[in-house]
Amino acid sequence: MKRKIKGRSGQALLQTLRERVRETALSRWILSGLILAVVLAILLVDALPAEIQIDVGEVAKQDIVAPITAVNSVETERLKEEAARQALLSVSDDPNYYQINPAAVMRVEEDVTGVLNLLRQGTAPEEGEEGDVQPERLTISEIDRRLIRDWQIEIPQRDLEAVVSLSLVEFDQFAQITADLVLAAMEQRISQDGLRDARDGFEESVKRAGLRDDLEQTAIVLGRQLIQPNLVLDTEKVNEAREKAVQAVQPVQIMQGEIIVRKGDVVRPEHLILMRDLGLLKTGRDYAALAGRTLLVLAMAALLGAYLFQNQSPVLKNIGLLGLLGAVTVTVLLLGRLFSLLAWPEAVYLNPSALVGLLLTLLIDARVGGIAAVVTAVLLGAISHFMWPVSILALVGGLTAVLSVSKVSQRGDLMRAGFIVGGVNVLLMLALGLAAGNSSLALQSYLGLISGVLASIVAIGVLPYLESAFKITSPIRLLELSNPNHPLLRRLMLEAPGTYHHSILVGNLAEAAAEAVGGDGLLARVGAFYHDIGKLKRPYFFVENQVGKDNPHDKIAPSLSTLIVTSHVKDGLELAGEYKLPDVVTQFIAQHHGTDLVRFFYHRATEASEDGSVEEKDFRYPGPKPQGKEVAIVSLADAVEAATRSLSKPTPGKIEGLVRKIIKDRLNSGELDESDLTFQDMDRIASAFSKVIMGMFHTRVEYPDKITKEEIEGKKTKNGNTVQQ
Structure with a gap:
C-alpha cells in the first residue's frame, strides 16, 4: 500500500520543481560523461602516437631513451633461435631422441628378398614333367653383375658357386634363415656409430644358425652388406625439446631510462625495431586499437548502467552515489595504469584491485560492488596489455572481497577480509601458473597476498573520508554509533x-x-x-x-x-x-x-x-x-x-x-x-x-519473601553432601 503525497499548489512551485529535476538529471549525465572520459583516457593513453619520427641511416639529433620497460623483441628472438639451434645439436647426439625408421627396415626387407630371388635363379631347376618349359638358369657372372648393378653387393665367386649348387629345397632353407636373421637384426636400434656392432651381432647369430661353413660365409657376407642404420630423429620429441628450450629463454628487457640511440649515432634497423617495441616510433594513430578500446569501455559502461537500472536504480538517481562509484573505479584503474608503467613487469599484480569490492560493498551495496568488480577486472586486463591473469585475479579477488565484507561488525573485519582476498590471490596465481606452465607467475604468487592486504589497509584509511565526502554511512560507522560507550548514548544512559x-x-x-x-x-x-x-x-x-x-x-x-x-x-x-x-x-x-x-x-x-x-x-x-x-x-x-x-x-x-x-x-x-x-x-x-x-513480558518464578541463609548457601543432607539450589 502506498498513498500519493498531496501536491502543493502554485504554478511557481511546480516550475521550480521541474527545473530542479532537470538540473539534477543534467548533473548526473555530466558526471557520468566525465567519468567515462577519464576511463577512456586511462585506457587510450598508450594507443596515442609517439613523438619521434626517424628512419634508418639518419643521425639521431638527441638521445632516444626508453620511456617504459619493454621486451627487446630483436634480442629475445635471436636468443630463442640460438636456444633452438643448441637444442637440435644436443638432441642429435642423444639416442633417446631417435626411433626406428620403418621405411629403412622395409627397404632392407625388399633388398633381402630381391637378392635371394636373384640367387635362386642361379640354382638348378627341379625336373618337371615332360613338355614343361623350364626357366632359364642364370650364370654366376650374370648374378654377380646384377648384384653390383642393383644393390652394390659383392659376393666372392666361391660363395656364389656354393649357393647356386644347392637344390631348390636347400636354397629355400638357406634363404629363409638368412632373411630371418637380417630382418631380426634390423628390428634392433642401429645407429651410424652402432652399425659395426649390429653387423658383428648378425655374424654371431649366423654362426649359431647351424649352416654349412661355405653357406655360413655367404650369409655373413650378404647380411653385412644389407644391414644399414635404421634410426631417425623422433620429430615430436625433437620439437618438444626445441620448444622447451625456446620457452626457457627469458625475455630481454629494455629498461626504463635506458638509452637506445645516443645523440650523433646513425640509426640502424635494430634501433628502429626497438623504438617500435617501445611505442616511440611515430607511425600514426593506431585506429584499430583506439576503436577497440573505446568499444570495450562503452560496452562495460553499458553493462554497468543496465545492471544498475534494473537492480539498483537509486544509484543512478543519486549523484553522490554515482560519484562514489566513479571515483573508486577510476582510482583503481589509475593505479593499474601506474603499476603497468613501473620498471618491474610483475608490479601489475600489486594493484589493490579488491578495493572496488571492499569500498562499494561497504558504502553502497554488495550487488553494486560485484558488478563494479567485474567491469573493473575487464578494464584492468586491457590496461595491462591484455595480460588476462591480471584480469582473472582482479575478478576473483574483487568478488571475494564482496563476499568477505557482506557482514562486518568492526573495522578489524576489513583487515581479515584483506587476508582472505590475499590468500585467494595466492592460490589463484599458483593455479594459473601451474596450468599455463608459467613458473614466473607461480613464483610471484606472494604478490597476490600483498595486493589483498594493501587493499584492506587503503580501505580502512580512506573509508572515513569517503563517508564524509559523499555523505554516506557505512555499516561499520553504524556499528560504531551503536556502541553504548558513544558519548551521546553514555549521556542518555546517565542523565x-x-x-x-x-x-x-x-x-x-x-x-x-x-x-x-x-x-x-x-x-x-x-x-x-x-x-x-x-x-x-x-x-x-x-x-x-x-x-x-x-x-x-x-x-x-x-x-x-x-x-x-x-x-x-x-x-x-x-x-x-x-x-x-x-x-x-x-x-x-x-x-x-x-x-x-x-x-x-x-x-x-x-x-x-x-x-x-x-x-x-x-x-x-x-x-x-x-x-x-x-x-x-x-x-x-x-x-x-x-x-x-x-x-x-x-x-x-x-x-x-x-x-x-x-x-x-x-x-x-x-x-x-x-x-x-x-x-x-x-x-x-x-x-x-x-x-x-x-x-x-515473559513470566518469572515467584520467590518467597524470606529466603534463609541455608536455602541460599545450600542445604546439607544427612550424609553431609550439600545440595545447591
Missing part, C-alpha cells in the same frame, strides 16, 4: 535512564521488524537508539524518567507541555549536529513522530477550554512524516513500546491486538503515507513486534 531503556527496547523491536520486511535492521536499531536524544535537554519532563518524582506537567498549561514535549525533536537535531551524527541517523530524530497529535495534552486542553478555541494543529509534531521504511518502523516501534507499558496483565492476544490497533491508527491518520511500507509489510511488522514484546 535519562528511562529514555535510554526505552530506546534500547525500541531498537530491538525495530531491528526485528526491519529484517522481517527486508529492510536494514542495523540502520533501524541505530536510528532507534538516537531517536529520543532530544529528551536530554529536559529529561524530567518525560514520564519514563519520572520514577519517584512529581510530574511537572501537572503544574503547567497543556499548550506549554505540548511545546516542551514536541521540542525534543528540535533539541535532538541540535544535539545530532553537535555530535556530528550522519544524516541517515538524524532522519529518525526528525521523522519518528511525523505530524502526529500529542493526544494527552490536546484532550486536556480541550476539556479545559470553555470557548472551544483549541486548534488541533497547535498540538501536533512539526514533521515531516516518515520518509523511509526503517524510519516508519521505528515510529511504529516507538508507539508500540510506550503503549504496551500500560498493559496490566499482558497476554499474547492482548499484545497482538494492541500492536495491530496502533499500526491501523497510524495508517488511518496518514502518518505512513510517505513511507515505502505495504499492507504485507505491516502484517509482518505486527507479527515481529508481537513476538519480541511477548519475550519482554
Whole structure:
C-alpha cells in the first residue's frame, strides 16, 4: 500500500520543481560523461602516437631513451633461435631422441628378398614333367653383375658357386634363415656409430644358425652388406625439446631510462625495431586499437548502467552515489595504469584491485560492488596489455572481497577480509601458473597476498573520508554509533535512564521488524537508539524518567507541555549536529513522530477550554512524516513500546491486538503515507513486534519473601553432601 503525497499548489512551485529535476538529471549525465572520459583516457593513453619520427641511416639529433620497460623483441628472438639451434645439436647426439625408421627396415626387407630371388635363379631347376618349359638358369657372372648393378653387393665367386649348387629345397632353407636373421637384426636400434656392432651381432647369430661353413660365409657376407642404420630423429620429441628450450629463454628487457640511440649515432634497423617495441616510433594513430578500446569501455559502461537500472536504480538517481562509484573505479584503474608503467613487469599484480569490492560493498551495496568488480577486472586486463591473469585475479579477488565484507561488525573485519582476498590471490596465481606452465607467475604468487592486504589497509584509511565526502554511512560507522560507550548514548544512559531503556527496547523491536520486511535492521536499531536524544535537554519532563518524582506537567498549561514535549525533536537535531551524527541517523530524530497529535495534552486542553478555541494543529509534531521504511518502523516501534507499558496483565492476544490497533491508527491518520511500507509489510511488522514484546513480558518464578541463609548457601543432607539450589 502506498498513498500519493498531496501536491502543493502554485504554478511557481511546480516550475521550480521541474527545473530542479532537470538540473539534477543534467548533473548526473555530466558526471557520468566525465567519468567515462577519464576511463577512456586511462585506457587510450598508450594507443596515442609517439613523438619521434626517424628512419634508418639518419643521425639521431638527441638521445632516444626508453620511456617504459619493454621486451627487446630483436634480442629475445635471436636468443630463442640460438636456444633452438643448441637444442637440435644436443638432441642429435642423444639416442633417446631417435626411433626406428620403418621405411629403412622395409627397404632392407625388399633388398633381402630381391637378392635371394636373384640367387635362386642361379640354382638348378627341379625336373618337371615332360613338355614343361623350364626357366632359364642364370650364370654366376650374370648374378654377380646384377648384384653390383642393383644393390652394390659383392659376393666372392666361391660363395656364389656354393649357393647356386644347392637344390631348390636347400636354397629355400638357406634363404629363409638368412632373411630371418637380417630382418631380426634390423628390428634392433642401429645407429651410424652402432652399425659395426649390429653387423658383428648378425655374424654371431649366423654362426649359431647351424649352416654349412661355405653357406655360413655367404650369409655373413650378404647380411653385412644389407644391414644399414635404421634410426631417425623422433620429430615430436625433437620439437618438444626445441620448444622447451625456446620457452626457457627469458625475455630481454629494455629498461626504463635506458638509452637506445645516443645523440650523433646513425640509426640502424635494430634501433628502429626497438623504438617500435617501445611505442616511440611515430607511425600514426593506431585506429584499430583506439576503436577497440573505446568499444570495450562503452560496452562495460553499458553493462554497468543496465545492471544498475534494473537492480539498483537509486544509484543512478543519486549523484553522490554515482560519484562514489566513479571515483573508486577510476582510482583503481589509475593505479593499474601506474603499476603497468613501473620498471618491474610483475608490479601489475600489486594493484589493490579488491578495493572496488571492499569500498562499494561497504558504502553502497554488495550487488553494486560485484558488478563494479567485474567491469573493473575487464578494464584492468586491457590496461595491462591484455595480460588476462591480471584480469582473472582482479575478478576473483574483487568478488571475494564482496563476499568477505557482506557482514562486518568492526573495522578489524576489513583487515581479515584483506587476508582472505590475499590468500585467494595466492592460490589463484599458483593455479594459473601451474596450468599455463608459467613458473614466473607461480613464483610471484606472494604478490597476490600483498595486493589483498594493501587493499584492506587503503580501505580502512580512506573509508572515513569517503563517508564524509559523499555523505554516506557505512555499516561499520553504524556499528560504531551503536556502541553504548558513544558519548551521546553514555549521556542518555546517565542523565535519562528511562529514555535510554526505552530506546534500547525500541531498537530491538525495530531491528526485528526491519529484517522481517527486508529492510536494514542495523540502520533501524541505530536510528532507534538516537531517536529520543532530544529528551536530554529536559529529561524530567518525560514520564519514563519520572520514577519517584512529581510530574511537572501537572503544574503547567497543556499548550506549554505540548511545546516542551514536541521540542525534543528540535533539541535532538541540535544535539545530532553537535555530535556530528550522519544524516541517515538524524532522519529518525526528525521523522519518528511525523505530524502526529500529542493526544494527552490536546484532550486536556480541550476539556479545559470553555470557548472551544483549541486548534488541533497547535498540538501536533512539526514533521515531516516518515520518509523511509526503517524510519516508519521505528515510529511504529516507538508507539508500540510506550503503549504496551500500560498493559496490566499482558497476554499474547492482548499484545497482538494492541500492536495491530496502533499500526491501523497510524495508517488511518496518514502518518505512513510517505513511507515505502505495504499492507504485507505491516502484517509482518505486527507479527515481529508481537513476538519480541511477548519475550519482554515473559513470566518469572515467584520467590518467597524470606529466603534463609541455608536455602541460599545450600542445604546439607544427612550424609553431609550439600545440595545447591
